[in-house]
Amino acid sequence: MIHTILLLFLLSPVFSRVVYVYNWSEYIPREVIEEFEKESGIKVKLSTYDSNEILYTKLKILNSGGYDLVFPSTYFVEKMISQNMLHPLEKEKLPNISHLDSRLLGKPYDKENRFSLPYLWGNSAILYNRGSVSSEVSSFKDLWKPEFKKSVLMLDDMREAFAVSLKSLGYSANSTEPKQIQEAYQHLKALMPNIRIFNSESPRQIFLTKEVVLGLTYNGDAYKASLVDPSLVYVYPTEGATLWVDSVVIPRRAKNKLEAHEFLNFLMRPEVSKIISDSVGYASPNRSAQMLQDDSIRLNTSIYPPDSIMQNMEILSDIGQAVFLYERYWEELKVQ
Amino acid sequence: MRKILVGLSWGWLLVFALIPLLMLFVVSFFHRGVSEFFVVGFTLENYIRLFDPIYFTVFFKSVVLALVTTVFCLLLGYPFAYFMASYGKSARSYLMILVIIPFWTSSLIRTYATMLILRTNGLLNTILLKFGIISEPLEILYTEWAVYIGMVYTLLPFMILPLYSAVEKLDRQYLQAASDLGASPWQTFIRVTLPLTLPGIIAGSLLVFLPALGLFYIPDILGGAKSLVVGSFIKNQFLAARNWPFGAAISVFLCLMMGAGIWLYLWVKKRVSPEEARS
Structure with a gap:
């Protein structure tokens, strides 16, 4: 023993x-x-x-x-x-x-x-393939363009997806107003035909295999993707990216x-x-x-990002009970 | 010794199956908490919520997905099992190994491999383009097609194995007798082969249908996470939304549905096998 x-x-x-x-x-x-x-x-x-x-x-x-x-x-x-x-x-x-x-x-x-x-810190903004896009991308609103049918990548993250919609409507990404949240949901619903995939594990791979043309991505992932394929460009939308x-x-x-x-x-x-x-x-x-x-x-x-762009960014904050409403709409979005 | 073994397996079932299920059942009647997973109390609200049209849609879509997968597996699996059983002994074991080999790797890894084959510049499109069968690459990945391909591929062996054992047991003398009595091959198939292999068909269908209801990573990975199936829905309730009571209620409901399926199987089997015994 x-x-x-x-x-x-x-x-x-x-x-x-x-x-x-x-x-x-x-x-x-x-x-x-x-x-x-x-x-x-x-x-x-x-x-x-x-x-x-x-x-x-x-x-x-x-x-x-x-x-x-x-x-x-x-x-x-x-x-x-x-x-x-x-x-x-x-x-x-x-x-x-x-x-x-x-x-x-x-x-x-x-x-x-x-x-x-x-x-570490970063942000979420738009990555797009310069070779497959006819005009410059500069705003979240561009994701809704009919020419991008089935070619958009969206992060599979409820708050990030709603941030894109809320900001393109001119609201805060941390809105707790039921009316604004509902409007953002309707707006996201209109985006669904353009969304090819929801993914937040490895957006980089999906851009590199050319399954999507543009979408919401984390900057670090975008940077790594652009090292492999220089035609991938990361832009900060005029509405302001989310900072995390x-x-x-x-x-x-x-x-x-x-x-x-x-x-x-x-x-x-x-x-x-x-x-x-x-x-x-x-x-x-x-x-x-x-x-x-x-x-x-x-x-x-x-x-x-330079200070001028950073000032325009918004940090996602805890939205308390309003999150239940977001969840409800997020489920509805994914059921259709 | 035997007593110990039986006691052990009962203990195992109790600890790892029965108690967790019981916990799930109890939690499904609790209230939702904001900073806790649940608040102790009694409510039927989680079950009432199941009848909300959007959750009904989730269930309906999952059942359709599972059903279509089962039908495709049956259509592919039956001829395969039939021919496999009619080959010689060595060819049979060779074919059997081919069916079983994929199980040696994780199905998650195989799903990722399917992704490599199906994507726009993947293996399938490259080959089809090279032989001039198509001029534009097919858009399969992140569509429903990809989900069905992945589901059928993953679950096909579960259909083949019980079908094979049913077809193998089939006494070929019956087929000969049928043809001696003037039945056409089609008639023989419909009236002799099919009824005699029915237990295999039902067992295989259940073995495909039930897991197909719960699989969530195939629709997530190959379908692009665009539409919720009941499996990912439950996962979301437990992890992302942290609404454990509701997640538990869906799980209980799913268990009941599956239980009903198995009961149906046993019922049909009882009605089919006496004939088998008589002959």
């Missing part, structure tokens, strides 16, 4: 400290994790998800535990804070905060960044909070944040990391 225990002890990994990380799929490069493990002796256990809903549902089932570090987007941070699911960050353990870009701090979903810090920030937070009942802080601080190192941003294709919220990046990325307006 003693021998077995001793053997198990000897065979147990060199790491005695672990951190359970739950992140978006393809959102953190292997080399970053390996570097951290080597340096700190903390084992990183990574699992991945592909929608905020799944993250939120899992954390709820696990009663805000199970993971030490998770990456919700904008309005989900707000939701988690209001439901007391998060642990306040211990800033004294995070000296690398000083590198962060002030433009991405103090956003409405967590005004003092008590619970969250930005990890994927944050890092620590669930309230996380077991390894110390390790989580250590990893979070590591992620905010300029060199590390640069590697992440370069490989994933989304913008770093880290001022010092941005300075280290290649001009082809740093000056690329689809990754780092």
Whole structure:
């Protein structure tokens, strides 16, 4: 018996400290994790998800535990804070905060960044194939043009789809007015003949195989697609794109909070944040990391939009009970 | 020993099938919560909501999808099973292996592979264009056609296997007797072969129809997630909309429908097999 225990002890990994990380799929490069493990002796256990809903549902089932570090987007941070699911960050353990870009701090979903810090950020706007479009695309309204029958890609995300419709009607993407929401639904219904596919997992592939001509896409995906096929152009519609920030937070009942802080601080190192941003294709919220990046990325307006365009963007916020109305219309849209 | 084994399998069923089903049943009568998955209470509102025309449409469309898939599988599977059974022993096992091989990979991966074949510049279009059969690439991916192709492809083996075992059991002397008595091949088929293989047809149809009702990733991946089927609808209620009571109510309803299907099968089988036994 003693021998077995001793053997198990000897065979147990060199790491005695672990951190359970739950992140978006393809959102953190292997080399970053390996570097951290080597340096700190903390084992990183990574699992991945592909929608905020799944993250939120899992954390709820696990009663805000199970993971030490998770990456919700904008309005989900707000939701988690209001439901007391998060642990306040211990800033004294995070000296690398000083590198962060002030433009991405103090956003409405967590005004003092008590619970969250930005990890990567981006926006959703229009990607189109210059070769297959007769005129310039400049507005969300262009998606409704009859010439694009069965050739539009829409993100399979209720809030993003409604944002396109609401904004093209001149309303806020966060509208809670039943009348406006209904109008937006009617407008989306009129868009259905043009929609070839709803997809938010890999819009890039669908553009590259030329199944669609234009559509709503995330900027990082658009950037990667345009590297393969330069005729794919990313434009910011005149109505304004939606801006989102994927944050890092620590669930309230996380077991390894110390390790989580250590990893979070590591992620905010300029060199590390640069590697992440370069490989994933989304913008770093880290001022010092941005300075280290290649001009082809740093000056690329689809990754780092100029201030004038950024001011025109809207952040999706938690809309409370109005979300039930959105859901109802979203279901109706997909039943027809 | 036997007692232990029986007890174990009952325990297994209890823990992993019966209790979860019971939980589902109970939750289906609860209220919806804003920040919780459900609020304890009693309401029939989730079941009443099922009669809302839009959910009825979801059910109706899913049933049609499952039915059409079953019919196509039967039309393709019957001749295949019939000829497979009429081959020699070695050819049979060879064919059987061909039917089973696809199961070695995940059906999700096979669905993605189907996508590669069907897309605009995919394998199918490339071949058809090369041989001049079509001049414009066919638009199949992200249409209903793609969904049917994917469904039939995935579920066909479930039709072939029970059909094969029914056809194999068929005593060929009956066919000879029928033709000796002057029946045409068509008459023999309709009046002898078909009734004798009916249990296989029903078993195969159920094995295709029931999973076809619940499969959601094929319509999502190959159809472009444009129209909701009951499977993705339930998934959405649990994950995206987080309306567990309503999701549970739909699941219970679906279970009842499937239960009715199986009951029907047993009923028909009872009526068919005495004849089989008599002969």
